[in-house]
């Protein structure tokens with residue numbers, strides 16, 4: 566279960582890319598591996614249900630309905646508690662356990678979790694080593710980092726510490742915490758890291774189109790990409806990348822994802838949302854997705870304009886029913 570062959574990974578995005586959207590997006594094809602949103606670890610060992618709430622895929626062999634494996638991400642700063650929680654999580658047989666060293670959120674960093682740890686490469690190494698020791702060897706332990714907190718001067722030290730601690734692979738979001746989510750992403754720094762670190766690396770940040778994906782691979786030298794917001798905006802992006810790869814390897818081109826297909830996915834998403842989100846928040850979740858989709862689909866802009874002022878789920882039901890699905 567190393568998934569080292571995975572070429573397109575779906576990024577964890579707390580509050581945006583939850584298991585419902587993961588289910589829908591992985592049905593389109595092209596995604597080889599997902600990472601769940603982070604589960605915060607402080608000074609307790611979480612009950613089973615806390616892991617299952619974020620990653621219900623754990624009840625489905627740690628796969629989405631479409632069969633794409635999901636690794637579960639933990640975030641924290643205490644090696645012992647992270648190890649104890651990882652051991653508890655391992656009993657649920659996750660497809661892997663990922664450690665978050667990149668979260669920029671203030672509340673998380675005030676508690677010494679997320680990106681602030683990148684100032685302490687030794688602690689990063691201790692965390693990965695403790696978790697690796699606590700988890701059976703067949704379950705991969707991976708890490709995801711930014712380039713640093715205020716600057717990227719310790720990026721190499723962090724990546725080397727993660728490698729030495731026995732991680733299976735490393736996703737690098739090519740920005741510091743101080744860069745937030747503002748473009749650009751500094752892909753060239755991933756190429757620098759690859760000079761020093763042999764650990765399989767996955768490049769992440771600002772991949773919105775097929776052209777971005779190809780350029781990111783060229784600049785970083787990484788075959789493997791993780792995509793977050795770009796997949797929410799264009800659910801066909803991972804498929805476009807794999808189709809491109811198939812074409813350049815002599816395979817056949819399949820069709821792109823049409824708006825009518827997106828509407829079908831949107832219905833699935835809406836059904837999933839109805840099962841687990843309070844009625845007053847449901848319309849917001851659909852508009853949140855449309856807000857990304859409109860970067861790619863003019864129809865999504867139209868839909869966004871039509872739905873902008875609607876909050877009543879019944880009105881959304883009616884709108885969806887009125888759309889022709891191919």
Ligand SMILES: Cc1cc2nc3c(=O)[nH]c(=O)nc-3n(C[C@H](O)[C@H](O)[C@H](O)COP(=O)(O)O)c2cc1C
Pocket residue numbers: 576577578579580581601602603638665667668709738746769770771772791792793794795
């Ligand atoms: C709303 C939001 C929530 C995120 N939550 C997480 C998270 O839970 N864990 C994590 O490692 N990264 C998280 N990230 C970072 C993304 O995984 C990714 O590294 C970042 O968005 C850059 O990739 P992109 O340009 O493809 O979106 C989040 C990003 C966004 C925008």
